[in-house]
Amino acid sequence: MATRKSASTPASKANVSKDELLAYYKDMLLIRRFEEKAGQLYGMGLIGGFCHLYIGQEAVVVGLEAAAKEGDKRITSYRDHGHMLACGMDPKGVMAELTGREGGYSKGKGGSMHMFSKEKHFYGGHGIVGAQVPLGAGLAFSDKYKGNDNVTFAYFGDGAANQGQVAETYNMAEIWDLPVIFVIENNQYAMGTSTQRSTKSPSYWGRGAAYGIEGEEVDGMDVLAVKEASERATAHCRAGKGPYILEVKTYRYRGHSMSDPAKYRTREEVQKMREERDPIEAVRSILLTGNHATEDDLKAIDKDIKAVVNASAEFAKESPEPALSELWTDIYADEIPQHDA
Numbered sequence: 179m180a181t182r183k184s185a186s187t188p189a190s191k192a193n194v195s196k197d198e199l200l201a202y203y204k205d206m207l208l209i210r211r212f213e214e215k216a217g218q219l220y221g222m223g224l225i226g227g228f229c230h231l232y233i234g235q236e237a238v239v240v241g242l243e244a245a246a247k248e249g250d251k252r253i254t255s256y257r258d259h260g261h262m263l264a265c266g267m268d269p270k271g272v273m274a275e276l277t278g279r280e281g282g283y284s285k286g287k288g289g290s291m292h293m294f295s296k297e298k299h300f301y302g303g304h305g306i307v308g309a310q311v312p313l314g315a316g317l318a319f320s321d322k323y324k325g326n327d328n329v330t331f332a333y334f335g336d337g338a339a340n341q342g343q344v345a346e347t348y349n350m351a352e353i354w355d356l357p358v359i360f361v362i363e364n365n366q367y368a369m370g371t372s373t374q375r376s377t378k379s380p381s382y383w384g385r386g387a388a389y390g391i392e393g394e395e396v397d398g399m400d401v402l403a404v405k406e407a408s409e410r411a412t413a414h415c416r417a418g419k420g421p422y423i424l425e426v427k428t429y430r431y432r433g434h435s436m437s438d439p440a441k442y443r444t445r446e447e448v449q450k451m452r453e454e455r456d457p458i459e460a461v462r463s464i465l466l467t468g469n470h471a472t473e474d475d476l477k478a479i480d481k482d483i484k485a486v487v488n489a490s491a492e493f494a495k496e497s498p499e500p501a502l503s504e505l506w507t508d509i510y511a512d513e514i515p516q517h518d519a
């Protein structure tokens with residue numbers, strides 16, 4: 179069994195077209211601006227409960243989605259807004275769910291951590307750390323059973339990676355050759371606990387070797403490196419070779435959730451990442467230095483994206499709260515599938 183460790187292709191050297199670069203730039207910027215707006219609405223008291231922002235990690239989902247095709251599935255944790263936008267879910271429906279309104283993806287009854295889209299094959303949004311990992315293997319099992327070449331992206335954090343259910347899932351996924359990509363978003367912290375404090379072995383992807391699962395480590399601040407790794411992982415799964423692990427090294431700029439005292443790291447550490455490794459700035463710089471876009475082009479893109487995000491916030495504010503009678507709906511399935519004995 180061969181495992182590999184990516185040498186992380188420098189973004190400027192990767193084989194990529196201008197249109198692709200612009201698309202990744204726009205997709206990452208949409209997530210960033212959407213999250214900034216969500217942070218503002220939270221501060222205004224329009225979003226209640228938990229809200230975990232993804233700012234800093236945008237290149238992970240955008241790079242992974244670059245190799246996805248129709249029919250592929252995705253499932254993730256509570257830090258899920260970026261995943262929904264990257265797979266094409268409507269910002270209006272996401273923002274309305276954040277504000278607990280009828281027009282939201284879960285009719286305002288789920289909130290930040292509990293959204294789903296059958297149309298986009300997005301299976302949540304899960305608040306229990308690690309719970310989505312075996313569920314993701316189950317989604318992949320259904321595709322294997324049906325005999326198609328769809329893959330499932332099962333995203334989870336460095337904290338979740340230390341859970342027992344992840345080890346159990348690795349074993350079953352490899353035994354059954356399930357087409358699942360385990361994406362470990364290693365943002366270096368699980369709430370206030372750094373990976374150095376919680377984890378003896380620094381290589382999360384390398385644990386796959388114990389189960390015979392191939393994998394690699396990827397620079398998650400470089401969208402092109404993530405895209406290339408996603409192409410390798412999806413090709414592996416689609417060819418029927420079983421699961422694949424991608425450990426994507428990334429960083430979150432904001433707190434764990436909106437209530438985070440941030441005493442576990444210095445301001446300087448965050449500032450350094452923002453200044454030196456920002457994934458959106460990296461693509462912006464390739465676009466400008468390669469003469470693929472001008473400053474004015476990029477300003478126009480930012481303006482368009484802000485308009486989309488503002489429209490989502492307006493939609494959310496205008497959408498009514500769910501009626502009290504909604505308390506009694508969506509609890510049990512209306513139609514229960516029947517199976518022959």
Ligand SMILES: Cc1ncc(C[n+]2csc(CCOP(=O)(O)OP(=O)(O)O)c2C)c(N)n1
Pocket residue numbers: 255257305306307334335336337338339365367368369434
């Ligand atoms: C089973 C379980 N244990 C603990 C928690 C509380 N909790 C919520 S998020 C979190 C940290 C998870 O960190 P990581 O997996 O690295 O994901 P990140 O938040 O960095 O995206 C913890 C301990 C929980 N939600 N579920």
Ligand SMILES: [Mg+2]
Pocket residue numbers: 335336337363364365366367368369
């Ligand atoms: Mg983490």
